[in-house]
Amino acid sequence: xxxxxxxxxxxxxxxxxxxxxxxxxxxxxxxxxxxxxxxxxxxxxxxxxxxxxxxxxxxxxxxxxxxxxxxxxxxxxxxxxxxxxxxxxxxxxxxxxxxxxxxxxxxxxxxxxxxxxxxxxxxxxxxxxxxxxxxxxxxxxxxx
Amino acid sequence: xxxxxxxxxxxxxxxxxxxxxxxxxxxxxxxxxxxxxxxxxxxxxxxxxxxxxxxxxxxxxxxxxxxxxxxxxxxxxxxxxxxxxxxxxxxxxxxxxxxxxxxxxxxxxxxxxxxxxxxxxxxxxxxxxxxxxxxxxxxxxx
Numbered sequence: 001x002x003x004x005x006x007x008x009x010x011x012x013x014x015x016x017x018x019x020x021x022x023x024x025x026x027x028x029x030x031x032x033x034x035x036x037x038x039x040x041x042x043x044x045x046x047x048x049x050x051x052x053x054x055x056x057x058x059x060x061x062x063x064x065x066x067x068x069x070x071x072x073x074x075x076x077x078x079x080x081x082x083x084x085x086x087x088x089x090x091x092x093x094x095x096x097x098x099x100x101x102x103x104x105x106x107x108x109x110x111x112x113x114x115x116x117x118x119x120x121x122x123x124x125x126x127x128x129x130x131x132x133x134x135x136x137x138x139x140x141x142x143x144x
Numbered sequence: 145x146x147x148x149x150x151x152x153x154x155x156x157x158x159x160x161x162x163x164x165x166x167x168x169x170x171x172x173x174x175x176x177x178x179x180x181x182x183x184x185x186x187x188x189x190x191x192x193x194x195x196x197x198x199x200x201x202x203x204x205x206x207x208x209x210x211x212x213x214x215x216x217x218x219x220x221x222x223x224x225x226x227x228x229x230x231x232x233x234x235x236x237x238x239x240x241x242x243x244x245x246x247x248x249x250x251x252x253x254x255x256x257x258x259x260x261x262x263x264x265x266x267x268x269x270x271x272x273x274x275x276x277x278x279x280x281x282x283x284x285x286x
Contacts, residue, residue: 016154020161027162031169039177043196047203047241050258089286102245105258112272114256116247128247130254130274144272144286 050105059113063099085143089131111135195255203238
């Protein structure tokens with residue numbers, strides 16, 4: 001094949017590759033656009049929501065004790081009934097590696113502070129569990 | 145197939161690339177947006193669509209929808225669930241539904257809400273609900 005022929009063939013292959021790449025990118029873009037147009041996302045909440053409250057200090061201490069595996073601190077902070085409810089709430093977590101405050105709301109002097117605990121079960125499976133500490137007058141009165 | 149062989153090879157390749165690109169773009173965007181929304185990375189609060197749908201069905205006592213979004217149960221359990229919901233439907237009025245937050249680990253995610261309900265008799269309830277979701281199904285409500 002002559003040099004001119006090889007050059008022409010090379011240009012043709014480049015042009016063909018460019019067209020294929022362009023159509024692929026065009027398809028990719030149209031896929032994104034179609035999803036953006038058709039996706040309805042999370043529907044709006046038709047009910048009113050309570051304003052967010054800050055994390056109560058008393059629940060922050062409990063969350064810290066849980067994350068630090070500090071049984072002594074927990075025993076000092078909570079009475080037996082609340083501790084038993086907390087035990088049920090975090091089941092089947094056997095080892096807590098983290099606790100994360102996710103939000104709190106207050107109504108009529110009662111604060112609900114929500115936490116997510118992450119860790120392992122006795123079988124070594126990584127899971128997350130949610131629990132809510134109910135606070136009245138700087139005292140933890142319940143766990144869900 | 146589908147008469148594609150009638151098209152010139154170049155056009156066939158271009159069409160295939162367009163379709164493949166479109167599918168990857170659509171699926172990739174769906175995956176990414178779900179991941180980002182559920183994790184709350186962009187400050188959207190991280191409320192999952194499944195959790196939201198379940199909560200709305202819960203407060204409206206829509207037993208059919210609750211069964212669909214919950215784990216698979218036998219027909220008798222579903223019938224009992226529907227009877228329960230039908231009895232309670234007119235008994236309570238939701239006042240507020242507040243999404244507190246959530247987190248996920250692998251396929252498991254937890255979403256927590258605070259609810260205010262007013263019973264017909266005037267009884268007021270303010271309580272939290274934690275939903276555990278695995279693979280789009282609410283497996284635990286407490």
